[in-house]
Amino acid sequence: MSHSVEQVLIVGGGLAGLRTAEELRRAGYTGELTLLGDENRAPYDRPPLSKQYMRGETDDTALRPAEFYPEHDITLRLGVTATGVDTTARRVRLSDGTEAAYDALVIATGLRPRRIPGLPEVSGVHVLRSHADAQAMREHLGTARKAVIVGAGFIGCELAASFRAGGLDVTIVEPQPTPLFAALGEQVGALVARLHEAEGVELRCGVGVETLVTEGDSVRGVQLADGSVVDADLVVIGIGSVPVTDWLADSGIPLAAPGQGGGVLADETGRTSVPGVWALGDVAAWPHAVGHPKRVEHWTNAGEQAQVLAAALLGAEPSAEIQVPYVWSDQYDMKIQVLGIPALADEIEIVEDKGRKFLAHYRRAGELVAVVGASMAGKVMKARGELAANLQPVATAS
Structure with missing residues (x-):
């Protein structure tokens, strides 16, 4: 060198x-x-x-x-x-x-974390990236009763599950049609929505946030773009980073x-x-x-x-290469696993739907490019070989 x-x-x-x-x-x-x-x-x-x-x-x-x-x-x-x-x-x-x-x-x-510009700066409003963020949020959980989570990505969905485990009333506000819409598409997003609704989460999809309702220096609710207000004493902004x-x-x-x-x-x-x-x-x-x-x-x-x-x-030939992309998300008693690149797909097929378990195949021009499953670890991972072959031209760049 x-x-x-x-x-x-x-x-x-x-x-x-x-x-x-x-x-x-x-x-x-x-x-x-x-x-x-x-x-x-x-x-x-x-x-x-x-x-x-x-x-x-x-x-x-x-x-x-x-x-x-x-x-x-x-x-x-x-x-x-x-x-x-x-x-x-x-x-x-x-x-x-x-x-x-x-x-x-x-x-x-x-x-x-991204912020929503123009919102009042009051207590009770959180983001989650750092350990300090998590500590502040966890301490607030001890007194909170009603939580609003703005953004139904992986973090928002995981927090909703954790908050429900702690007995909080939870509302998710998501401008897209379903939770995880950007990551997994509307069909699979609808299955995720069903999981959260079964756990008592209220979903407000297809609507954005207008402002916060405050009392003194504390948050008391979230006013949505359609004029409705959702009561809250804890608000999480989870709209990406x-x-x-x-x-x-x-x-x-x-x-x-x-x-x-x-x-x-x-x-x-x-x-x-x-x-x-x-x-x-x-x-x-x-x-x-x-x-x-x-x-x-x-x-x-x-x-x-x-x-x-x-x-x-160090000037050596890499002995490893980037593998088939993999991400998981634990929500309630389920592990949602994503193997491959869903964004490449032009077709999504729900292969199995057993309520709290499901499996979806994502294809591009007929070839499998991603598999998503809830509590279907074996069937998701079984597809790794086929995905590696189909994604081979970009295996070292994925």
Whole structure:
């Protein structure tokens, strides 16, 4: 390599950043390795925040014990944010006024929740991304009675299930026709809607939010675009997230177009067009089967990308490749699993429908491109081979 790698700086203290550090050490990298995180907390697992943590079943979501980091000579710098980068001098500016040098910079800054502009800023309104967000929400659950969740994506649906387990009245407000409409389509979304209605969740689909109803500095309800009001003493805004890339302004590091989801543009190994700069995880737009670079916000994707990136960064041939995309969501007593790329489909077939269990096939020009199932793990995973073959032309870019 033209520039030797003696200092690797990973910006982002989440799953993707940690997995990259692990894979670099596993691949034999012995140089300096620093993991920078903006939270005062070592890397932790986010999926349990909306489920086991929210229900009070666990407090510990750490991905590794504290001793892991010194044992693997990984320096954690926590509670500090990257504010800019000089890619010529190979230095990252930090919020505490210092700078961090690098030979290789790995961008793994993840996402921040979207907000609804113009809403009153009052107590009782939450988003969920960080551990602090989850802790504040869980503490509020102790006194809340009626919850409104704005947005019926995976996080919104999981929180609805957790809130119902805690005895709250729950209303989901979703501008699209069904829950999970954007991810899974209307037919499967309708099956998910049925699951939530069976658990006592009120669904208000096809309508947006106008404003909040407040009393003093607290929320008391949500006024919808159709003029109706839903009472609430706890409101969650779960309308998706945006990649954390503002600190890269004027850096010359290329970003994907906002209309295509934004994020840091990288090739199929995570390498950007700027020497020494790499990107992976939720913030990174790698080549994708949809025909343009795309960010993939899947837990399994972060680990797979880390294997590929670490090898390429060290000048080796990647021994791993990106597998068939996989994501799951635990709701009530069901595990909804998504294998493949539903967005590619031009036809959706409900293969089995047994109430709380269902299986759907997603096809493009007759070929299977995704399978979605609720509590049908065996039948979902059985399709992996066929999906891998059908998605083969994009297997290393999915």
